[in-house]
Every structure is written in C-alpha cells, then in structure tokens.
Amino acid sequence: MRSDADLKAELMESLDAIPAINGSDIEVNVEGGMVTLSGAVDTYQTRFQVERAARRVPGMRGLAIKVKPTAGVKHRHH
Numbered sequence: 001m002r003s004d005a006d007l008k009a010e011l012m013e014s015l016d017a018i019p020a021i022n023g024s025d026i027e028v029n030v031e032g033g034m035v036t037l038s039g040a041v042d043t044y045q046t047r048f049q050v051e052r053a054a055r056r057v058p059g060m061r062g063l064a065i066k067v068k069p070t071a072g073v074k075h076r077h078h
Contacts, residue, residue: 002059004030011035014053020046026067033061043071 008030015026015037026039037054041047047069054063 001033001061004033007033007035007057007059010057011037011054014057015050018046018049018053020049026050033059034064035060035062036064036066038066040068040070042069044069 008028011028011030012023015021015028016023020043021041025041026037029036029038035054035057037050041050047065047067050067051065054060054065
C-alpha cells in the first residue's frame with residue numbers, strides 16, 4: 001500500500017495539471033489510503049475534471065469528493 005504522503009503528493013500534482021483550478025481551490029486530505037477532496041471550483045465541468053484526475057491516481061482505498069461548483073448558483077431564482 002502506498003503511503004498517505006505519496007498519495008497526497010501525486011493527487012496534488014494531478015490537480016495542478018488542471019488549468020481551470022488554482023492549487024489553493026482544492027484541499028486534499030489522505031488518511032489510511034482514504035482520500036477526501038474538498039473545496040470550490042468555477043463550473044461542473046471543472047468538478048468533473050477534478051474527479052477524473054483523482055480517480056487516475058492508483059493506490060487509494062476510497063475517494064470522497066466534496067467539491068462544489070459555484071457557477072450559476074446565484075442565477076437559479078428566476
């Protein structure tokens with residue numbers, strides 16, 4: 001099994017490769033191989049990119065994504 005530090009480093013590297021997000025937008029927590037990503041991104045497409053990038057990282061025991069898109073939230077009340 002990979003160490004939590006190795007997983008976190010690879011996850012952060014994968015997330016840094018997504019142009020639409022800033023490294024500080026997403027918080028990465030790894031405990032016992034269980035990964036939790038939390039934060040906010042601009043669109044649902046970016047959230048999907050975050051999930052896809054995270055799932056490519058091998059060695060996780062589980063993945064929880066608590067990343068919310070902020071686009072369009074204010075425009076739902078028409």
